[in-house]
Amino acid sequence: MAAPSVLGPVGERVPEVARIAVLRANALGDFIFILPALEALRAAYPDAEIVLLGAPWHAKLWRDRPGPVDRVLVIPPAPGIRDPVPDEPPADLAGFLAAARAERFDLALQLHGGGANSNPIVAALGARVTAGLRAEDAPPLDRWLRYVYYQHEVIRYLEAVALVGAPATTITPALPVIDADRVEARKVLGEPTGRRVALHPGATDTRRRWPPERFGEVARALAGDGYEVLVTGTPAEQETVAEVVAAAGVPVRPQVGTLSLGGLAACFEGCSVVISNDTGPLHLAAAVGAPTVGVYWVGNLINGASPLRARHRPIASWTTHCPVCGVDCTPGIYPHRPGSGDCPHRDSFVADVPVIEVVEAARELLAE
Structure with missing residues (x-):
């Protein structure tokens, strides 16, 4: 190992690297978390092509967008890697891997979790050097770091890329917003009537959802303060957004599926604060520079909340049962603690967070 960096040991840099593959094919927030690791790779290997092995939405988002990703290869759906999307052709993982081997990657990074499913795929890319994370049930890579669940995701992947001589250059995820994003957002939303705030009440995991009526109370308070309030959501979250709008009881602007991911990024960029459950759009908002108030279950706060407080206020629920x-x-x-980690219920673990805490945090950020 070389001398330690700010975040710990840094491995030897791999010589003569022209092309780097990075596997990270899951959801929006998961991708936001690896942006500092990609920046570290770019700084360590400035002349290499960085190719993200991702999902279709990665390819769409990264088209014509500056940043550390040069190209996206869409990896087929596979267990533990990603789910299929509507109208997607049948999976051909063997064909994908054969084509990827023809790319002659010098370095392949597994930044996709513990590695039980992803390490075999990274090993099959045929790169000169493989590196990444390894849980106890995962096969090894050439250079690997033990996957331990409770660790901030940004730091986890910065440690992983440090294995190949890429020390951290930042711990703050940043996603560039481009002009096309801003044009789309302006076309959909129009010019703001005043300072805008956005509420995002959805989350794929229902245990992470703060009740819609609480978001409605927040919307009513901030609308009463004179802010233009948007309520954003995906088409699958239409019902949740409608519940928030109804609970608000004052004019707010629902935006369900009206914006692409780039358009949503521009929308959040223009907001004075974004208030959300712990879900991808919350992390997107932070990455484009918006102040945020996030409602977190305490375990997720450890792994995902921004450590910075100038612009971010995570509000934690301490529920563990x-x-x-x-x-x-x-x-x-x-596993040595009594109880069961296999509880079948999916009721909210954050419903105990008081409305006043979220409103006060938002008002504090808005005042600043």
């Missing part, structure tokens, strides 16, 4: 059956839901991570 299922609100329905009372079972301790931590033993899946800590």
Whole structure:
């Protein structure tokens, strides 16, 4: 190992690297978390082509966007890698890997979790050197770091790329917003009537959802303060957004599926604060420079909340037992503790967060 950096040991740089593959094919927030790791790779290997092995939405988002990703290869759906999207051709992972081997990658990084499913794929790319994370049930790579669940995701992947001589250059994810994004947002939303705030009440995992009526109370308070309030959501979150709008009881602007991901980035860039559950759009908002108030379950706060407080206020629920059956839901991570980590319930783990805490945090950021 070379001399330690700010974040710990840095491995030897791989010589004569022309092309780097990075596997990270999951959801929006997961991708935002690896942006500092990609920046570290770019700084360490400035002349190499960095190719992201991702999902179709990565290819669309990264088209004509500056940053550390030079190209996206869409990896087929596979267990533990990504789910299929509508109208996608049948998966041909073997064909994809054969084509990827023809690219002659010098370096392949697994930044896709513990590696049980992803390490075999990275190893099959045929790169001169493989590196990344390894849980106990995963096969090794040439250079690997143990995957330990409770660790901030940004730091986790910065440690991983440090294995190949890429020390951290930042710990703050940043996604550039381009003119086309701003044009789209302006076309959909029009010019703001005043300072805008956005609420995003959805989340794929229902345990991370703060109740819609609480978001409605926040919307009513901020609209009363004179802010233009947007309520954003995906088409699958239409019902949740409608519940927030109804609970607000004052004019707010629902935006369900009206913006592309780039357009949403520009929308958030123009907001004075974004208030959200712990979900991809919250991390997108932070990455484009918006102040944020995030509602977090404490375990997710450890892994995903921004450590910075100049522009971000994470509000934590300390619930660790299922609100329905009372079972301790931590033993899946800590197997020696009594209880069961396999509780089937998916009720909110953050419903105990008081509205006043979220409103006060938002008003503090807005005042600043």
